[in-house]
Amino acid sequence: MQTYQKHYPYQKHYLTAKVATDLFNLNPQLLSEQQRLQVDRLVKRVSHIQNAILHSREAEQIEVTPQEVESAFAQCVAGYASVDEFHIALHRQHLDESQLKQALSHEIACEKVMSFISQDVPVLDKDKALAYFHDHQQEFSRNSSWEMSQILITINEQFVENHRPAALQRIREVKEQCDVSAFETLALKYSECPSALSNGYLGWCEEGKLYPQVVSALQILPTEMVSSPVETELGFHLVRYHQHRPARIATFEEAYPFLQQKHEQRARQYLQKQWLRQLMVMSS
Template sequence: MFFKQKSVIALVAALVLGAVIFAVVGYGGQGARAVVAEVNGESITRKELDSYINVLRLFMPNLEPMLGDEARRPMLEGQILEAMVENLLLKQAAAQLNITVTEAEMQGFYEMARAQMIGQTFASEEEMMTRLQELQISEEALIDFIGSGIYTEKLEAHFISAATDEEIQQFLTENPDFGKNPAMLELSHILLATEDEALAARERIIAGEDFGDLAVELSTDPLAKNEGQRGYRGYLGAEIPEVNQLFVEEFMVGANKIENDGEISPPVETEFGWHLIKLHKRVPSTELSPEEGRQNAAQALGTQRAAEYMQTFKTEAQIERKL
């Protein structure tokens, strides 16, 4: 995915080697117990980092060659560790606010996400279970990975409920675009590893081949099973707060440069690889009802305050990275 929630960092001769390096180095012996970071006195171990990397492999096939690159691997491991630090900070911040997440909530969130994964990322439950076994991913690790989203939801809900009607109305007055459905793009994309591959695929499309067919054939994004469809996902026009942006900046900059419906972008580079983006159509902004606008503003205000709270919490945290 190319969402700003970097739930994931973009990641076949290298597949086996990479699996051995990252699955074995942290399991068993001193390596597994080695502490790679401490966050307010809580440790993240090498084994936990390796487990997190394996879960990323489940969703991001492009991770394998990137981790197999000796020059890039330390940087990627550092980025992945930083995501783990952020997740741990989120849980600690929630605890400080007396926000709790029960096992039942975690399980329910996981089951909902699991149902979505089957049919989108995987063709069947059997395919998903096979891949979990191949990567030696326990259900517990997968639940923990996916379930971190609950903490984000609950933290935002905390600040939404704390906002007064006056604060929400003032926020909406200062940010009237939250009283509208933002203008959006209906996009499809193909993700490839190199610029040369993207250029070659673009030439095939220009020559008359179907974009969706090539997405299924070539794209390394798991959503290629949906023929590269991204849906109404790109915010346009209005100044939307950074915390609400859905895609990484480079992707949206490339998409916004496309002028005409049906047009294909030149290759666009992001941290995930090289994208070909197809604009199906632009969806204009529409006014929300007063109540919908208020709810939208409350959500945005809560999200903004949660982000500000987390930034302060992180600034004041005692974090030691040991990679």
């Protein structure tokens, strides 16, 4: 059994650094006045909750091992380019190694308490899971998707070379070159899409997020073949796909593990919120 002192002089420094990073990705020294006020309010609240958890009856049943603390400490050090940079950052937060390890120990203890009080999750009723599955089919469906690349010539009346006739002529010339040159090279050279920097590669794209004209072209296009110019409101596209995943709806058997996980997560959150609410009333 571990016991905890009532006040932790280093706790505020640690939480301030953590909250400032989580909220704004900034060191506390770089916060604006408004950001600092927001961080201070949250630190005060988190500190109050942590202290209440650490002094609960449930915390008396929790043990944090030195190995767990050392592992968490090593992860902190690994986030810096060098050990020297880590120590400089530690000094800026008004902490030393011992204080950081104490703060990490308290954080681990709180996580363990929250896990402990929410361990008795009721089993998911399979009939209710089946009813949810049938009522929320959209959550278990997948649109057609293509792993694809493109070359884009935009239509922009502000530039002569991007007037529609000129853009169409340019995309046709690029299409002709596809017979003798690598698509990736042409994309890097001619495409006006940001994907040009990745040789035209767009990754996996879902049907609902593509222009209908592009989808129509993809649906009749053989794998790795380059389409004819496809016009959209953006301009002219040459598209090519590498793999295709057809649309489908998962079976209940496939969805059930996800439903179990979702049920457990929600049940744990509910138990934790209820327990914390009672704990904060008792500690106020």
